[in-house]
Amino acid sequence: MKKTWLVVIPVVLFSLIAGFLYLGLFSDPRELDSQITGRPLPSFTLPDLMEPEKQYTPESLAGEVTILNVWGVWCVTCAVEMPYLTQLKEEKGVKFVGLYFDQDLDPDNGTKTLNRVQQEVSALLSRYGNPYAFNIFDTYRDTSLDLGVTGAPEHFVIDKKGIVRMHHVGDINERVWRNKIEPLYRKLTQGSATGADS
Amino acid sequence: MIRILLLIFLCISTVSALAAQDSYAFESVERQTRFNNLTEVLRCPMCQNQNIADSDAMISHDMRRKVYQLLQDGKTDQEVIDYMKARYGDFVYYEPPVTAGTIWLWILPALFALIATVVVLKRRKPKPDTDMAAKLVRADEILQKDKSS
Numbered sequence: 001m002k003k004t005w006l007v008v009i010p011v012v013l014f015s016l017i018a019g020f021l022y023l024g025l026f027s028d029p030r031e032l033d034s035q036i037t038g039r040p041l042p043s044f045t046l047p048d049l050m051e052p053e054k055q056y057t058p059e060s061l062a063g064e065v066t067i068l069n070v071w072g073v074w075c076v077t078c079a080v081e082m083p084y085l086t087q088l089k090e091e092k093g094v095k096f097v098g099l100y101f102d103q104d105l106d107p108d109n110g111t112k113t114l115n116r117v118q119q120e121v122s123a124l125l126s127r128y129g130n131p132y133a134f135n136i137f138d139t140y141r142d143t144s145l146d147l148g149v150t151g152a153p154e155h156f157v158i159d160k161k162g163i164v165r166m167h168h169v170g171d172i173n174e175r176v177w178r179n180k181i182e183p184l185y186r187k188l189t190q191g192s193a194t195g196a197d198s
Numbered sequence: 199m200i201r202i203l204l205l206i207f208l209c210i211s212t213v214s215a216l217a218a219q220d221s222y223a224f225e226s227v228e229r230q231t232r233f234n235n236l237t238e239v240l241r242c243p244m245c246q247n248q249n250i251a252d253s254d255a256m257i258s259h260d261m262r263r264k265v266y267q268l269l270q271d272g273k274t275d276q277e278v279i280d281y282m283k284a285r286y287g288d289f290v291y292y293e294p295p296v297t298a299g300t301i302w303l304w305i306l307p308a309l310f311a312l313i314a315t316v317v318v319l320k321r322r323k324p325k326p327d328t329d330m331a332a333k334l335v336r337a338d339e340i341l342q343k344d345k346s347s
Binding site: 032033034035036103141142144145146147148149150151 | 243244256257260261264283284285286287289
């Protein structure tokens with residue numbers, strides 16, 4: 001009786017620890033639980049990047065399923081995904097809205113003018129394609145903080161009622177679109193058209 | 199020699215002062231202390247285990263600015279922590295909350311210590327040496343024999 005326990009306990013312990021460590025192999029320590037998913041967009045009043053006299057609020061996004069893309073010209077991956085986003089916009093009519101923030105445009109001790117940022121943005125968009133319906137300029141990066149953004153690119157799928165349905169950290173490529181975002185996007189665009197869902 | 203040591207000491211002691219380079223003006227030492235404490239217990243969400251006081255990532259800059267703003271608005275320390283938790287989750291605070299998932303962090307070590315104590319105590323029980331008296335008698339006999347021979 002005592003002998004069997006001497007064998008069973010180490011074996012059970014070993015398998016538990018091995019299982020735990022095995023799962024750890026595939027976990028991403030950088031992955032965080034999004035706090036915003038399932039909640040409405042935080043309130044904001046922000047200017048258009050290109051026409052600063054124009055103002056946007058969360059209501060500007062209501063009524064249509066939107067993918068809010070957090071980006072900046074300083075972000076290489078953002079430029080890489082731009083052609084594919086443009087393709088999605090042209091082929092499937094996906095509505096992308098940019099939430100633009102600049103790294104060098106430090107709100108407190110600015111080193112870069114808005115003019116300069118606009119020039120860089122226009123240059124980049126004419127080179128890689130422009131997927132955006134418009135770009136919201138997150139001047140103080142406050143809205144990014146409210147959304148729980150840690151870097152760029154990040155994407156928020158927002159339903160017609162302005163509720164965040166998905167927070168995707170990283171770029172959108174063909175694989176990510178097909179496996180992760182398109183199923184939800186389809187559901188949201190079709191679901192609320194019939195009044196069902198949500 | 200002393201000069202070199204002094205130089206080395208100075209190099210080491212300025213490292214932490216260089217880490218965060220923002221210049222925030224505080225109206226009281228008390229508020230500055232609270233700012234320093236808060237930025238030390240809040241974790242940078244995109245770094246690997248660095249607090250926002252030490253990190254130079256953009257997100258840490260922004261979070262420090264936000265902590266400063268919130269303190270200027272008269273928020274309490276707990277309100278600042280809750281503000282960050284609401285946006286970046288429990289991860290952002292160095293003190294994990296007790297939940298069904300994290301309770302094991304406390305239970306497992308305690309359980310281990312308990313079981314280990316029980317095992318050690320059980321092992322320590324000395325073997326009852328029943329024939330010690332007989333052995334002594336035999337030893338005496340042998341001694342006697344040696345003496346007489």
